[in-house]
Amino acid sequence: MKDDDWPGHLWLEGRTLVHLRSHQPRPSHMPRGPATKTGDGFLNPAMAPARTRSVMILSDAIEYGWLAPEGKLIRILDAMCATGVRSRRWRKEVPKQEKLRITANDLDNKSIGWAKASHEMHPIGDNHNWKPELSRFSREIEGNVEDGIHWITGDANKLMIQTPFQWIDVDPFGSPVPFLDAAIQSISRIGVLDVTATDTAALCGSAKTSAARRYGSIGITDSYMHDDAVRILLGTIARIAAMHDKTIHPILSLFDGHHVRVTVLLKRSKEDASKWSERIGYRIRSSPYHFQNSPEGNYSGPMWTGPIFDREIASRITVERAISLCSGKDEDLPTDWSLTDIEHSHRELERTVRHISESAELLSQEHLLVAIDDLGVAAKVSQIPSMKKIFSALEDAGFKACRCHMPEPMFATNAPWEQVIAATKKSAK
Ligand SMILES: C[S@@+](CC[C@H](N)C(=O)[O-])C[C@H]1O[C@@H](n2cnc3c(N)ncnc32)[C@H](O)[C@@H]1O
Structure with missing residues (x-):
């Protein structure tokens, strides 16, 4: 379903042409901060770096085979896809599409209409069409596969309970907490959970009542508040995972501008899940701080106290890899793009992965x-x-x-x- 504003105006994110709403200004490169205008069909250019990193980690999983062994598929869900930009980028920019089954879902009918129209206008055209499997309850899943993406208009929680996925991206407005339980249940034996949280006031400790309600945590607004925010979210995911006999292994956990983004590998193991609380504790402000299992003095938490990166995977998140996968090739560029636009988009890719590979070794251990x-x-x-x-x-x-x-x-x-x-x-x- 297209709407009156269609086609808006064209922009290139990564290698993917996207349609911005007419009221959205041409993005400045390297935009930051929360969206000033939202609503159906809004695409926030400030989230482009998070989408680029998701293209990179998914490509890495396929190339290095750490998620699905040879011959197995990765069923991946963009649970709140809005204008479908992330799903369309996975489809366009990730090599070896035959390994992927992409599902893009949103509750909002108009957003899905905009997403589908964008995909139809810029097809991949490799005949990658497939039939969705039946749900856990042997029912057909609604929606249809168009040029390799299964588009669904519905409630993410309902879909995740009905259907197993090996990779789920949860990117709501505000807190992801209402979606974590269903997402963790949906991932059966092993899978990746990617979570965005924009309720940073709660996670960083300035909105104390929301922090206590949503995350059961206390924060302190000092130099460590951004690292605390990441760890409080990881701790919450670890706790819910343990309720479902699962453990988390953080792959990449970042505070980026106005949001927290964590990517974790979930594995089912009753034995390991029983030990989940060993990695949960409090940051005690001392000189300058230490982690311990019980609160004392001036503290924030509870939070995840283990490693926040996977050493191998994070070490491969380099500028060279970002450019080779996600920088626009000649055939991708909109006709009105100048050399300056191309130069800016390269710089944005550099900023997207800055300091990640060189910090992989230390952030994957105690530091x-x-x-x-x-x-x-x-x-x-x-x-x-x-x-x-x-x-x-x-x-x-x-x-x-x-x-x-x-x-x-x-x-x-x-x-x-x-x-x-x-x-x-x-x-x-
Ligand atoms: C922050 S936007 C998603 C942005 C998108 N992932 C992107 O990269 O552009 C949040 C979206 O969540 C959708 N949403 C809210 N509640 C939902 C639910 N229960 N199920 C599915 N989608 C939902 C909204 O319609 C909105 O499009």
Whole structure:
């Protein structure tokens, strides 16, 4: 179903042509922040980096075979697809489409109409059509497959309860909590759950009553609030997963601009799920902090205290890979795109993966997170040295350090706090 505004105006996200509503301005490259206008058929360009990373992780799963062994399919659900941009990007940009069965769902009829019209206007045309399997209850699933995407207009919770998937993307307005239980149930033995949360005031600790209600957590709005937000969401997913005999293994967990985005591998194992609380604890503000299982003093949590990246997968999220998979080729470009647009889109891809691969090693193990802005007071130096200088002083002392993909300048290290202070003092001289 097209509407009066169709076709809006064209934009290229990744390698995929999308139709923006006429009222939406041409996106500035590298837009940030929450959508100022929403409503049916709204596509938020600020979420493009999260979609690019999802194309990259899905491509990685197929290439390295860590989700579905040879011969097995990945049934993937874009549970709240809105204008279908994520599903259309999976369809256009992920290699080896024969391994994929993409389902795109939204409750809003107009959004699905816009999504289908966009897909029809820019077909892939590789004859990748397939028949949806019956639901868990041997019923036919509604909707139809068009040029390789199964479009459904319906409630995500109902669909996830009815049908098993190996990969689910949950991207609601606000908190994902109402969808987590059904998503975790839908993933049977092993699968990936990708979750976006835009209720950052609750996750970062400024909206205290919402935080307590939704996540059972307490936050502190200091330098660690963004890392806390990521870990509080992971902790909530781990708790619900354990209720369904499942464990989580974080692949990539980020606070990006105005939202939290976590990608976890879920596995069924009663034995491991019984130990879920071993990885849950509180961040106790000390010098500067430590995690422990029970709350004490000035604390935030409860939250996930384990690793937040998968070392191998995150180390492959590089600029080269982002450009090879997701940068517009000549044949993809809208006719009104200039060289400056192309240059900007490359820069956006660089920003999308910045600091991820180099922080893969430390964020996939126990580490200390340090906010550069806290170092002046803590190390009693009048001018905070550059990160580069601090890193080289830490490396001289036999430790590792790397910058993290965070809204503020922060780094991770395997050095203890005293060594960080010593390295700061030394490099400030
Ligand atoms: C933030 S938007 C999704 C954006 C989209 N994933 C993208 O990348 O452009 C949230 C969407 O959730 C849809 N929605 C809200 N409740 C839903 C439900 N119970 N089932 C399915 N979709 C729902 C809304 O219609 C809206 O399109």
